[in-house]
């Protein structure tokens with residue numbers, strides 16, 4: 001196989017590797033994207049739990065007021081009994097005051113009960129809206145997760161296809177050429193072979209000496225950029 005064809009294969013190998021790197025970095029993002037979705041779902045669930053516990057607290061508070069009202073009613077009833085059996089006016093006046101105080105306290109508790117009910121109504125409304133939002137959101141998250149998993153499988157398939165392409169192409173060129181390609185790749189950052197356009201190496205953007213540039217046109221040997229050491233080849237456009 002002539003050098004031009006072998007260089008074409010090196011270019012192909014480089015393209016395959018570049019694509020594999022891009023797919024790999026893309027695949028590395030997928031678990032993060034899945035985690036981010038789970039975290040959003042969890043924070044949503046936490047809000048719902050917080051609202052539920054607030055609602056439970058309010059219900060407890062309301063029940064405590066009910067017991068207090070019960071106690072006040074009992075006391076008012078007792079005062080009423082005493083009033084019916086009262087002997088002196090002084091006693092009568094003091095019991096009346098006591099009864100008045102009890103009714104005032106009871107009314108304060110009733111105000112708190114109304115306030116508590118208002119809050120409970122608001123929390124219940126918000127919680128119901130949140131639950132319905134949650135249903136929509138979790139449906140969206142599940143779809144998204146499904147599509148991320150599919151994407152992952154597709155990319156995995158594509159990667160193994162590229163791996164086998166790489167193997168096939170690499171077997172077509174002279175082993176020492178492949179060795180050189182792999183060596184250069186380990187010495188430079190990733191890209192081992194770069195085109196030269198208008199006498200400029202596209203790997204490092206430096207000018208190639210005129211004599212070397214002329215040699216590139218012939219495609220008869222493997223040439224290297226004197227600046228970045230990459231394998232270089234001539235490209236006319």
Ligand SMILES: [Zn+2]
Pocket residue numbers: 201202203204205206225226227228229230
């Ligand atoms: Zn260069």
